[in-house]
Amino acid sequence: MKKIVVLTGAGISAESGIKTFRDADGLWEGHDVMEVASPQGFERNPELVLDFYNQRRRQLLEVKPNKAHVQLAELETTYSIEIVTQNVDDLHERAGSTKVTHLHGELRKVRSTFDEQLVMDWDQDLNLGDMCEHNHQLRPHIVWFGEMVPMLDRAIEITQTADILVIIGTSMQVYPAASLVNFVNHETPIFFIDPKPNVTKSQFSNLTIIEDKATTGVETFINTLSTLYS
Template sequence: MKKIVILTGAGMSAESGIQTFRDADGLLEGHNIMEVASPIGWENNKNLVLDFYNKRRAQLLEVKPNKGHKALVLLEKKFETTIVTQNVDNLHECAGSKNVLHLHGELLKVRSSINENLVYDWKKDLKIGDVCAENHQLRPHIVWFGEAVPMLDKAIEITSKADILIIIGTSMQVYPAASLINFIKPNTPIYFIDPKPSMEESQYSNLTIIAEKASIGVVKVVNELIG
């Protein structure tokens, strides 16, 4: 069975109503990046950070997967399919995808601020005073700027075995996720789906660009692959 690896970014979930995490001017929903997405920001103002993620968590609970998410599920019937996502939402899982690797963490989980192995499912607001089993303050289960990406090695291993790579809704400018394309086998077919693609087909002899939003482009590629 052929292996398909799918790399998804913010454009995958935008049509579901999830705001893109990072604006063109480098702000996160009006906040400076370092204020709400860094260890320094956490140490300086935990209440601000918690409020930021509480609002995003509440928003996530109000939205649903779009046609793009649902179309990807169909690939599992014919291929060994793995989704490697930069997104912190759970919309791939809600759509029915079984094998999803979250590079940047998960919004509906929290973890100990001291012991990163203590991770809990979480759907309500997270507040000062919410602690782990070891009595340490809980924090969002998000990979912040300046922190290591724990799942990167696994993502590289998976991508290196891909027979087909599909890239959806990402600028390919956020590292280390953007570097995954460099680990595919030679001549691996690549599909890049984005309404404003940041790559050109001349960059890779095996690259096909679909300049469409996810709900349209993903359906086209899936229909082509499953025949």
């Protein structure tokens, strides 16, 4: 069974109504990202940070997976599929994908500020005074700027196993996630799905660019698969 590794970013979830990480002016939902996505921001104003993620979590619970998420999940009936996502939403899982690795954390989880391995599911608001079992404040289970990306090694291992690599809805400009493409075999076919692709065929061997949004671009990719491997 062919192994397809899919790297996804904000573009795939945007079609479900989740805003991309940063607007053109560099703000995230009106905030400087360092205010709401850094350890320093959390130390300075924890209430602001907690409220920010509470709003993101509420929004996530109101949206649904879109056609692209569902089509990728359905591919599991024919191919071995592993998804590595930069997104903190759970739309891949809710669509039915069973092997999803989150590089930047998960919005519907929180963790202890005392023991980062103490992670728990969390769907309600997170407030100051919500403590872990060691009586330390809980925080969003999100990888903030300046923090290590604990799932990076696992993501590299997954990418190295790809027979086919698909990149959807990400500019591949944010490191370390952008480095993953360098870990596939030189001969591995790469499909890049984005309405405004910033890559060229001269950059990678076996690159196919699908200049389209995720929902229709994934469908094009699947049709191409059926042609190549029928």
